[in-house]
Amino acid sequence: MPSPFIKVPDMHKQEFLDEVARLSFFRSRNLALVLFLLNILFIIFDIVNYQEGLWYWSTLSGYSKLFYLHVFLGFVLTGFLLLSWVHDLKSEDQKVNCWHTYLGIFFSSFIIIFSCCISINDQLLHNQITVFILGCILIAANNYMKPLVSLINYTFSWILFILGIMYFQSDLDVLKGHYINGTILIVYSWFLSLTLYKMKIQDFINRKTIEQKSKEVEASNNELIEINNRLEASLQALDESQNVIFTLASALESKDTYTRGHSERVANYALQLAHTLGLSVKDQETVWRAAQLHDIGKIGIPDAILNKPSKLNEKEWEIMRSHPEMGETICSTLSFARDFLPLIRHHHERFDGTGYPDGLCGEEIPFLARIITIADAVDAITSQRSYRPSRTIDYALEELAKGKGSQFDPAIVQAFIESFNYA
Template identity: 80%
Template structure:
């Protein structure tokens, strides 16, 4: 069975209680001002009753006690207003003190207990408990009392009320009626106070949830704006540099007929792998562009080496292995390519550190460069070369599996293989 007590998340507890203290303090002060004005009228009526001979200074009576109670109420309200003025809240962000909490709680308890005393005295005058009813409901609806505080205050006032009317009410039928009505009243007032307090918790949680959702939406919108701005900047830079890129790409393909379409296919494999890994749109765009230009450095490789039908000797391999650095140097002059220069330079690094040009190992190799390495290998295996025929994609996947942990990043290879197996 769910608990009737709503639970505040720990991170909101202090903020909620600060809000409750602030509201109780301000509402108690405003109510005290209203009651002070009303109490002046009550004292005026007491004096009028004195003039009409309803009570005398030295003769105990209900009217004399009522006058003393009104004077006492005025004194307490004046002290409360004075203390609340000294501890007044000047701004929303002012730090709350123990005084603010004590004053709000004291005022609530005092009004309920004082209402009980008034209704006890009323047994000598009118046999009514109207003030007790009004005071209890007024505090239950005006202030937010914690359940433990409200049940303590209401129970104390009920005990005081029962004891008081038992001694002052001589009519047993009236006494019985007041017992029943007082009990019903105090249960209703506490339940009302408890319900309003729980509603306040629910309202506070709802406000915080809405604020959190609004913040998430705002952050998401800001991210979208930032991504959009970056895309616009990248597209603008791409427009400015596209003629250079097309010229370089055409020059490379004219030098090496076997690499025609290679960069585009590698870019598509790399993009597919980036999407499989769930990378951001920005990373997908970066890896696609870097893959398009990863071999651009081959434009500086002599045709004799680039188009050699047989295997390269050690000296020729040394020259061929310089193409990542050449590609980095060529693209360093293009503003839109500066953020993926490391991907061009390191796309031939091996996961075990045996690659080139810098012999990087494992996590030292940029993550997106590791993606391009796999995409490059897949297309190289499945494309026709002067020294061997093209192989199937299944053969390429087997080669990737063999190279896990040595040439390739194991986790990325596994994701690539699983994506093909799933398809």
């Protein structure tokens, strides 16, 4: 059974009352139509009883009173149906007005009281209270009434019932039975009405909760869809920016036959070394991307300096040494490159602190930048240049060993050498 303390939240109270009024109105109208048709049959039976001599117009008896009650019921039901037609609800979302509420309450009250009157009159005929029982239970199950309204209705009908049977019923045993049965009936009917009303409240609250949760889920889904759309747009923009920048890097290397493919080879060496050192997948991806773009700053170096076959002078070297900073500046506006900007800037730092552009030494140099430095040196040694032929990988490993502790991180060099020796 639903909790007796359950209440409709204030924000939905009017909506609940409108819904209850709407349901009671429709149910009252349907029940009134059924009772109207049944009442026609009852009047026909009353006429048959008249023809059989069970009652006369000139004498007020139980059967004649029953006939008058049926006629009265017919007039009331006709009026109610006409009013319900005038104040009909054309659609489920049409606003309920006070007439719909009053008609529902009136019909419920009338049927309970009328069934009570029928059973009181029945004491002159069959000593039964069957109609009163049916009327109370039917209204309790069919219509939704507020607890206070239903309590007033049932209490008034109970008082009327007790007074009526006391007046018309002379058999004390029958009267005692009616007292007990009538009281139990009223208590049960009110309890049934209260229970169904509370169940309606619980059902309404559950629906509102589901609607609220559905709205929250829908809002979350819409938010996720929006986030997903933005993410897709960002990923697309990211892919486009990466493609542009990698294309620029390739275009840069295409200007010099001797350095063509240099960045890709450096990236492969760096990735191999990162894998050997057991770095995470994220670090391996970062070092690979940074290695691909480590020389992107050379796009701002004049071709005459880049492709000069002879030794660069001091001024030219100064310009050449600016390419790590230029690379960092070029990539600083790219969101995908923010994690490895320090690697681009510091890939020419030396372990002993004599490198450029910032003269960092030892652990001050980013770890992944030290990997790229070694990979860059290996490819530079093993690639053909305008001023010398390419060297073997063994020669490159020997040069790395000579540069341990001065140009290169000794631990990383040792890992690189061991990986080649193992292979």
